[in-house]
Amino acid sequence: MTGPDAGLSNGPxxxxxxxxxxxxxxxxxxxxxxxxxxxxxxxxxxxRAEKGGFLELVYDSAAAAEVTLQPLRRFGFDGAILFxxxxxxxxxxxxxxxxxxxxxxxxxxxxxxxxxxxxxxxFSRYEAIYETVRQVKAALDPQVxxxxxxxxxxxxxxxxxxxxxxxxxxxARRLAYQNPEKFDAIINAIIDATVVxxxxxxxxxxEAVQLFDxxxxxxxxxxxxRWVIQPNRRIVDKLKAIHPEIPVxxxxxxxxxxxxxYATGTGVDAIGVDETVDxxxxxxxLPKGLPVQGNLDPLALIAGGRAVEEAVDNIRSAFARRxxxxxxxxxxxxxxxxxxxxxLLSYVRRDRx
Numbered sequence: 001m002t003g004p005d006a007g008l009s010n011g012p013x014x015x016x017x018x019x020x021x022x023x024x025x026x027x028x029x030x031x032x033x034x035x036x037x038x039x040x041x042x043x044x045x046x047x048r049a050e051k052g053g054f055l056e057l058v059y060d061s062a063a064a065a066e067v068t069l070q071p072l073r074r075f076g077f078d079g080a081i082l083f084x085x086x087x088x089x090x091x092x093x094x095x096x097x098x099x100x101x102x103x104x105x106x107x108x109x110x111x112x113x114x115x116x117x118x119x120x121x122x123f124s125r126y127e128a129i130y131e132t133v134r135q136v137k138a139a140l141d142p143q144v145x146x147x148x149x150x151x152x153x154x155x156x157x158x159x160x161x162x163x164x165x166x167x168x169x170x171x172a173r174r175l176a177y178q179n180p181e182k183f184d185a186i187i188n189a190i191i192d193a194t195v196v197x198x199x200x201x202x203x204x205x206x207e208a209v210q211l212f213d214x215x216x217x218x219x220x221x222x223x224x225x226r227w228v229i230q231p232n233r234r235i236v237d238k239l240k241a242i243h244p245e246i247p248v249x250x251x252x253x254x255x256x257x258x259x260x261x262y263a264t265g266t267g268v269d270a271i272g273v274d275e276t277v278d279x280x281x282x283x284x285x286l287p288k289g290l291p292v293q294g295n296l297d298p299l300a301l302i303a304g305g306r307a308v309e310e311a312v313d314n315i316r317s318a319f320a321r322r323x324x325x326x327x328x329x330x331x332x333x334x335x336x337x338x339x340x341x342x343x344l345l346s347y348v349r350r351d352r353x
Contacts, residue, residue, distance in 0.1 A: 017078040017145035020291055020323045021208055021247035021270050028351050029316065029324045032079030032147070033341070035331030036071040040338065043070050054099050058084055059128045065135035072144060074338075075345055079145045079325075080136060082201065084129050086151030086212060090160045092126055093193050094119030103164075110163035112171050115182070116189055126197055130204040137205030148206030150198050152213035152252075153190040153231035160186060169218045176227060187231050195238045202243050210249040210272070211235065216262075217254015224258055229265040236267045249293060253330060260285040275300075275329025279318035291323035296344075298333050304340040312347055 016030035038044055044067055051057040058064055067083040087105050091097040095107040109118055133148065140146055154172075161183075162171040176183040198209050216228045236248050251272030252262045263271050263286050273282050273294035282292065295315060300307045315326070326348050332341075 013143070015078075015143055015145045015207075017325060018207055018247070020325050021145075021249070023289065023291065023323055025321070025323045028349055029319070029326040030078035030145075031326040031345065031348055032077045032081060033071075033328050033332050034081070036075075036077060036081060037067045037083045038332065039334035040332055040336045040341075041070055041074070043074075054085070055097065058088070061128050061131035061135055064129075064132040065139070068132065068136045069139060072141065075341060077144070077345075079147050080140055081147045081210075082129070082133060082136070082149060082206065084132070084149070086149075086156060086214075087159060088125065088129060089150060089156055089190065089193050089197055092121060092123050092197070093160075093189060094121050095160060105159065105164060107159055107163045111161045111186060112163075112175060116185055121193070123193075123196060126200055129197075130200050133201055133204035133206055145208060146206045147208050147210055147249075148198060148201035149210040149212060150194045152211045152216070152228065152250075153187045153194065153235070154219070154227045155213050155215045156190050156194075157183070157186050157227075158215050160190075169215050173218065173223070176223060183227075187227065191231055191234050191238070194235055195242075198235075198239055199242050202246050206246075208247040208249065208269075209239070210251055211268070213250070213252040213255075215254070216252035217256065221258065224255070225261070225265070228252060228255075229262055232262075232266040232268070240267075251293075260287075263287055263290055270323075270325070272327070273329065277329075279315050283318050283322055286322075289322065291325065292319055293325040293327045295327070295329040298328050298330055298336070301328065301340055301344060302333060302336050304337065304343060308340070308344055309347055312344070316348075 020030055047063055047067060048057050051060060051063055064083045068080055071077060072080055087097055090107055097107055099105050137146060158169040158172040159165060161175055211232055213228055219227060232250060239248060247269040249270045249272055250266050250268035253274045255262050270291035270293055273292055275295050275297035277295060279295055296311050300311045
């Protein structure tokens, strides 16, 4: 269903963001920001300090629900994004997960050195996340669209193979070239675990889901087709077979000129565009009518003022005839001034009735 009544089943008036995901093209785009619940908010920093660590915060459902709702109370975004982490999937697949202070996540055993058979899956590790969803859903404004998410298989595999993040995803890229059978088995296992995870989020109350492929830009074209497009297509197909009405947003950061191939090859309902992509090119290259999301540079938001206004004008003019969700091209940065977020919202919504 497209047009101004898209999303009407959720109440007497359609939810702005959900309507756009289903094809509506309002004069003023709905808006949320990637990582909108996080370190730029003093209320988040206070709660994280109280809980003592990131994973402790994620696994305290009441606290995670509170973090999810914090930016909604402060800014009134059109979308709420579940507060969790993409590495919950490998954790449920049987890897140990912890966070080193100042260094980021760690996973063990490292799949570059061992086999999937060494892992003992425990999908009960998803349950606290589902409880977070239920608590947020119960408290959410009925006009706000609730978004769940997961990492895409390639990005998740880079962490599972190396045991941590890396600048070039070299360990996973080497394994994919040298032992594609082993790497394919890892990808297949991630696909299955991700479908379980996202389906559980949907059953608990999310209304759309986003697949984050943060490291899609590190792959050569043939590898991009094999490890980004095909696995995401399988997730979309499997998820749609269970929940055909739930929109799926794909976000292949760094895809560049491969963005159109990703859109047609994966079958996603909407596509996130990172800040390096010319939005006018994206509008020409992407399938007609496909909803897009993005793509303000997070650093422009930090700069604020005229830099933001010029960027907003450019993005909105590019997507003026296409369903569009206004967002950043990647996650909001910790040193982003709160008043700049408020000014962005005011500027984007200046023409809203």
